[in-house]
Amino acid sequence: MVKAMIMSARTYADFTTQATFEIKKCDVFKLDEGPATQVVLTRDEGLQYYRTMQTMRRMELKADQLYKQKIIRGFCHLYDGQEACAVGIEASINLSDHLITAYRAHGYTYTRGGTVKEIMAELTGRRGGIAKGKGGSMHMYCKHFYGGNGIVGAQVPLGAGVALACKYQGNNELCVCLYGDGAANQGQIFETYNMAALWKLPVIFICENNRYGMGTSVERAAASTDYFKRGEFIPGLRVDGMDVLCVREATRFAADHCRSGKGPILMELQTYRYHGHSMSDPGVSYRTREEIQEVRSKSDPISMLKDRMLSNNMASVEELKEIDVEVRKEIEDAAQFATTDPEPPLEELCNHIFCDMPSLEVRGTNPWAKLKSVS
16 A cells, blocks of 8 residues: 555656647637637646546436436436536636527536536435526526526527626626527527627627537538628637537637727537437437547547657556546436435425515416515
């Protein structure tokens, strides 16, 4: 045991503490220059990104399992395959900045500060859930994170409103406003672009282009698939959304743009989801299993980071396996909690309808049933 610890300490001391990587150049629109293509990754950053992405991946796989066991019910949209987007974005903004997304929200709930236990318990509708078991998969929130929104595209104007508040308060904060390629053709998004550009709002509009809006490929849904150019009068970037370092550098560039008072910027992250649109979609009727397997084998965000770290002596196989074991245990413990924690009682149903308001009567499931709300 002592010998193993000495070996471990000596091995860790021999690791490269940081390395420089060449990343894919972003396509740019209405910009004189783009993000850096030579980037530095420290060992600590690499280990942190690896752990976070593995946690998100394992959490979604566990959610898939619980859904198939009918422990999780209703809508459930999984994020596996897209982890580099969330982790890369969070690496370049502050927790005091703001973020709003659509209904594929489990990963962002975690990176914004929610715990695996709270997320899993919310999925199973339990009292210990992040929204007290009342929100479910699509409606999770925490500080400076505004969901989880179930209406396609509706979060985009809300995100611009948050950015307006940032500008109004003059606090040098910004809002990251995410939507998918399926929502990109919504009229309200273009209305929001217009207002954001007019008022020079500190908002980063991010289209997570995972190639399919539900079961429709982007080529069949959009006359132009250059989503990063859709802002017309707003500068844009097209980014490799499967590479956490590409996303990190592009977000850093976009955040600097916003904080310098230049107004909004648009990013298109080219990514891929391994699961179907939701758990009710097998995901193989409109794309082949071979296509999914090819992305997994050539572009998986976790494998890509792992290979970089191992080939540059920034970590050992054993160390990364240790992280995998710890992550699996955390997920299993959270799943155990999510299946044993009690459901919220009926009298909780109408609580928290409004903030800081006196109690009011709420009609129940029939005109004679009265429930009392508590703010």
